[in-house]
Amino acid sequence: xxxxxxxxxxxxxxxxxxxxxxxxxxxxxxxxxxxxxxxDGRVYLKGWDEFDHHSVVLRQAESxxxxxxxxxxxxxxxxxxxxxxxxxxxxxVDHVPAGEQPGVGRRIGFxxxxxxxxxxxxQIDMAEDHPGINNPDIYQRRPDGMGASRFDHLLxxxxxxxxxxxxxxxxxxxxxxxxxxxxxGDGSLAIWLTASNKAHDxxxxxxxxxxxxxxxxxxxxxxxxxxxxxxxxxINDVSLDIGPTRHGITRGQTIYFxxxxxxRNEVYAxxxxxxxxxxxxxxxxxxxxxxxxxYERSLNDRFLTVLT
Amino acid sequence: xRYRVTIENCSETYPCSExxxxxxxxxxLGKRGxxxxxxxxxxxxxxxxxxxxxxxxxxxxxxxxxEADESKxxxxxxxxxxxxxxxxxxxxxxxxxLSAQRLIETEDDVSVAAVG
Numbered sequence: 557x558x559x560x561x562x563x564x565x566x567x568x569x570x571x572x573x574x575x576x577x578x579x580x581x582x583x584x585x586x587x588x589x590x591x592x593x594x595x596d597g598r599v600y601l602k603g604w605d606e607f608d609h610h611s612v613v614l615r616q617a618e619s620x621x622x623x624x625x626x627x628x629x630x631x632x633x634x635x636x637x638x639x640x641x642x643x644x645x646x647x648x649v650d651h652v653p654a655g656e657q658p659g660v661g662r663r664i665g666f667x668x669x670x671x672x673x674x675x676x677x678x679q680i681d682m683a684e685d686h687p688g689i690n691n692p693d694i695y696q697r698r699p700d701g702m703g704a705s706r707f708d709h710l711l712x713x714x715x716x717x718x719x720x721x722x723x724x725x726x727x728x729x730x731x732x733x734x735x736x737x738x739x740x741g742d743g744s745l746a747i748w749l750t751a752s753n754k755a756h757d758x759x760x761x762x763x764x765x766x767x768x769x770x771x772x773x774x775x776x777x778x779x780x781x782x783x784x785x786x787x788x789x790x791i792n793d794v795s796l797d798i799g800p801t802r803h804g805i806t807r808g809q810t811i812y813f814x815x816x817x818x819x820r821n822e823v824y825a826x827x828x829x830x831x832x833x834x835x836x837x838x839x840x841x842x843x844x845x846x847x848x849x850x851y852e853r854s855l856n857d858r859f860l861t862v863l864t
Numbered sequence: 865x866r867y868r869v870t871i872e873n874c875s876e877t878y879p880c881s882e883x884x885x886x887x888x889x890x891x892x893l894g895k896r897g898x899x900x901x902x903x904x905x906x907x908x909x910x911x912x913x914x915x916x917x918x919x920x921x922x923x924x925x926x927x928x929x930x931e932a933d934e935s936k937x938x939x940x941x942x943x944x945x946x947x948x949x950x951x952x953x954x955x956x957x958x959x960x961x962l963s964a965q966r967l968i969e970t971e972d973d974v975s976v977a978a979v980g
Contacts, residue, residue, distance in 0.1 A: 573905055573923045619927035620906035795903035818906020818925065862901040862909055864925065
């Protein structure tokens with residue numbers, strides 16, 4: 557197997573202000589399926605094309621935002637071997653026992669210099685309602701709402717993103733398909749990192765406040781589905797950010813909107829296939845508008861300031 | 865019932881019903897003055913102080929509106945509904961949103977600090 561170590565961002569726990577409103581949004585608007593609701597109030601959901609037990613965890617809290625994102629790794633051996641490397645790099649590692657989330661084995665966690673909590677895990681049960689395996693149909697039943705097929709990636713805002721790049725690339729064997737350079741110095745304003753063929757599994761924008769969430773993205777199949785998502789946003793009076801449009805960076809076709817607690821969501825289709833031997837695509841600061849919003853060719857103030 | 869909302873910073877006024885938030889009322893009429901963010905009580909961009917009048921409010925993210933803020937009638941316009949004519953003053957992240965806007969519009973005046 558050529559694809560080793562970290563496989564993908566597999567779990568994300570999001571804080572919401574009102575669980576009923578959040579469930580309506582993630583289930584009926586995005587089209588995720590509820591897997592379970594647990595005694596502590598957390599609600600577990602998954603996209604129709606995901607094999608694992610769940611991918612999205614909603615937790616009601618007093619503040620919106622990101623609790624953590626967890627990356628699935630290829631083996632428990634990898635978890636054992638990576639832990640001392642993370643510690644040697646300088647991060648404190650803690651342990652979350654198996655069963656803290658339903659169907660999920662032990663996890664290890666740490667906080668990046670950007671202020672974001674990252675976890676790694678290997679074991680997770682297969683979902684009961686999983687995609688077909690033997691003579692598989694396209695899907696078992698037509699998905700609801702936008703029909704988001706999976707949790708795809710996230711964009712984090714925080715300080716020290718250069719250190720985050722160093723950690724992901726040097727310790728977890730990620731690589732950097734794309735970046736936006738700052739006008740002076742050798743730093744980056746924004747970086748796109750992946751452990752896979754996707755143009756990004758996680759991205760960061762340099763920002764003074766630590767631990768902020770810019771958006772959580774879900775995959776759609778094509779541009780037509782992005783258009784249908786825009787219809788659903790208007791039909792249901794969902795808070796729109798921007799789109800449908802396209803990113804110059806990653807080339808993804810996209811629409812940004814907000815969940816009822818103000819956490820930004822994206823549904824996304826397309827994007828190029830990344831390989832670790834490709835050059836790092838690089839955007840100058842004075843072209844960042846076109847890089848982020850390819851058709852509008854300018855940033856809006858919400859992109860830089862509206863975070864949870 | 866419709867009430868009149870006055871934004872003191874820019875002397876803008878607009879009607880807003882009891883079924884609308886202060887932000888919805890402003891946005892739907894194409895008015896400007898309060899920065900528009902997530903519209904869900906999460907990001908804190910539409911922070912305003914109600915200087916006169918009565919209102920009801922829904923849950924707002926504690927990381928952007930503290931209890932002390934609420935006691936000073938500082939709320940998020942996206943979670944606040946008028947129950948009388950209101951005067952409001954835009955506070956907080958307005959300055960930040962405006963400086964970010966200037967950063968985007970003025971290519972020859974870029975500064976890293978404004979990005980944060």
